[in-house]
Amino acid sequence: MADLKARFEQAVAESKQLPEKPDNMTLLKIYALYKQASAGDVDGKRPGFTDMVGRAKWDAWNGLKGTSADDAMQDYIDLIESLK
Template sequence: MTLQSQFEQAMADSKTLAERPDNMTLLRLYALYKQGSEGDAKGERPGFTDMIGRAKWDAWDALKGITKEDAMQQYVDLVTDLKG
């Protein structure tokens, strides 16, 4: 199974977890997904009034420089851990 197909399966699995992860884990999942699918954060950092968007962008931007492949593998590993 290729890393891309594992990543796609993990994306599907993340939507059917038995328990909703805590907010920090959700941010980590989001950031790894974005880094794995798009690479380094792009665009403007959301303004102060968009606190959720800003937190998501900051989490993604914190992964700057991590390869798409490494981010995909970390995403797969995290979802696997969450599935138990």
């Protein structure tokens, strides 16, 4: 577990130094996996239709509901590795 957490934190650091900025759908996936890994299932109400960015982030995160923190960390690590 400690090893996974260390690799996750390393991937978070590497995500800020990718050679090129990922497209918006990939950025949403990165965000959702990070939030699921670090905070668990989404909490609170879905943002209103006037907050399109917040709504997209909430929807992406909500799509991972029920995913364990360990699985989300591993998926995040794999995604960042594929973008390098």
